[in-house]
Amino acid sequence: MKQQEQRTSISTVNLLKDQLRLGGLLSNFLLLGFGFAFGIIASCYLMNNNNIPFKSQVTGQFPTTTTTTTTTSPPASTIFTVTPQLGPPVITTTDHDHDQSQAKLPQSISPPAPVVTPPEQSINGSILKDDDDAMHEMNDKELLWRASMVPRIDNNKGAPKLAFLFLTRGPLPLAPLWEKFFKGHDHGLYSIYVHCSDPFFKESVPPQPGSVFYGRRIPSKEVRWGGFSMVEAERRLLANALLDLSNQRFVLLSESCIPLFNFSTIYSYIINSTKTFVGAHDIPGPFGRGRYNRRMKPLIHLNQWRKGSQWFEMDRQLGIDIVSDRTFFPMFRRYCKASCIADEHYLPTLVSMRYPHKNSNRSLTWVEWSRGGAHPTKFTRTDVTFHLLNRLRSGSKCEYNGNTTNLCHLFARKFSPTTLDRLLRFAPKLMTFNHQ
Template identity: 55%
Template sequence: MKNEHPISVTKLIIYTIMPLQRPITGFFLFFAGIAIGITLRSHLKDFSFTYSLDPQLSLPNPLPLTSLWSPTQETTTDSGNMGTVKINNFMGQDHKEDDDQDLINRVLKMDPPVIRGSTPAGKVAFLFLTKGSLPMAPLWEKFFEKHKGNFSVYVHTNPLYNWTLPKDSVFYGSIIPSKLVEWGKFNMIEAEKRLLANALLEPTNQRFVLLSESCIPLFNFQTIYSYLMGSAQNFVEAFNQPGPSGIGRYKRSFKPLVFPAQWLKGSQWFTINRDLATTIVSDSEYFPRFRNICGSATCHADEHYLPTFVNLRFAHKNSNRSLTWVDWSGGGMHPRSFFRTHVTVEFLKGLRNVRSCEYDEEKRAVCFLFARKFLPNSLVRLMKFAPKMMRF
């Protein structure tokens, strides 16, 4: 792509030699000007090309995601804004492994939450595991609107990412102390555990939903809240898969803790209750073994640790399915992505009625509450169709 305002090398030369009085100095700066001009032109071309690839440029009036609020600013939980959980001044500080253990110790020292009444009550914690920004934030803002007190939001992002949000945003103050996460690496499991631990510090959080930056809701908040709170099951996908992308990832060094027949695979996008969340965070048996083995080998622990662990410890309380729809029909290592042109009313309706499934031993038409992977340029149409169709 050409620069809209390329720097003229000729102008640089003219501006360089105009004030010169002495021939020798002018001769030297003449060639220096040529060198500077060529260098600047080359760098600006590279900058223009890189900048044009930013998917957020196509978004009309996105939330401001450009610079970070001051690391010394203290944000606290606002009792008048229960939907936002604010973390106190961590940005700009090194987040060490000891910090994770301290966080886990704080969770384990907590008193069990007291649930009053005949039915479970509390908040749903939405855990966003992102690479950087949240392109779908405007859609989620609309989804959360008017439901403060029934949800909490936590975001784990690249620790180098700068993010500024208005104070009235549900995402303001929701970023937790984060570390670098790499696709297919064990540090993704560590990030999930970090999100859960932060969310468990709030005793009213009773359900925990892991989402990515490309996830969208398929129903309004009331429907999703009732679906999650009304079920006694966890939603962690777990199944046996032969071949190199399943049992082929198993390592013999897992024995005798995990045998080949117990090695399961599933989507990392889970929905779990507080009991299971606490068990995952406090796991000191399977987690270290997976970290030691998969930290130096290609195990893809994000697809195997939780399915295997949950099946061994919570099989009777797990539905063995995920509530997040994704399209793997194209094959390969990554699911299909959806652009602006894919988003239609018919397409969204289809996602809401993909198939029937069991919900607490009953057949239900609603199987998925969320869907992915939607690219940033699909936001315009999602904002146009989703609120009307989903009634939020």
């Protein structure tokens, strides 16, 4: 009886072992099948998606291939001279060894060869041409990213363009003068961009089709004069202008600025310059070194701190470095506040530290400080005379491409709206707008 019970127990144990082995085999088969199926599915997915290009996380657009071609640089050592005459003056160039004591103020310079239409560019998934509206749907982050990725040289075979960047409070009261300045010149030689400090500003008489300012207003944000938002607005203007690969030089202006010479003179002076024009000075006292924040060390030391006018002129390489800056920009945004006046120190300090030999260390825009005060002189209607304009045009000495010249300032400010009628009367004759 006991033997029979033992046999029964052994049989039961053996049956349980057999069931466990069978369950293990089934589990192994299931896992093997699942792994095999997953491998097939993954392989098919990778094969089907093998040719899809990387998609930008910033723009959501597929990247495009950009080719660049090195262009021939314009003459770099032009010296301007002019002989007094009744008609349009004739400009000549001389060697460096020529006696410069006879050099006089230039009035007109022949523009470069005929322009080839600039290439189209892909912006925000669409094709942007020179005559398109400057408005777009990019935010600042995407705009600056795109501008930081553009070529540093022009791939267009035509003439380089000069970009006029207007940073305004609202309207452009002196627009009729600028219309005369640009009249008769091909759009292939210049571009215009307007940033308004009040993004909701609506002009009572907006620019009409045919105006050089029509459609040239860019997406703007509120700007507080003296605040860091000024630097952000300058970078916004630069970024928009950099997207046009033909733009090679960039000049910042305000709504109160006027040109002191005709278009041909200003274009040739800037395009042929071997240096940029950013004022950068080491100034003691509360309005210079006194604005330095010691927390900027070790990136910026006190003896590297510079001050200058915000009204700059720069080339494409410096413009790209400004919109790409991830070192000085956050430092100034954090520590240059309130009375620091960031727009008077950010660019001068950066340029003097990174490009000391490339910069002329002066501004092309005349600002009158002789009357004293915290703000420059604002010219009114009765101030505008032939004598004033001639003084602004030729009252200084400076260096240009290694030579001394009295052609130092190409623009001037601050001119109130009441000066327009006199400017329209005097400036075209003095600057030979009608004889270009």
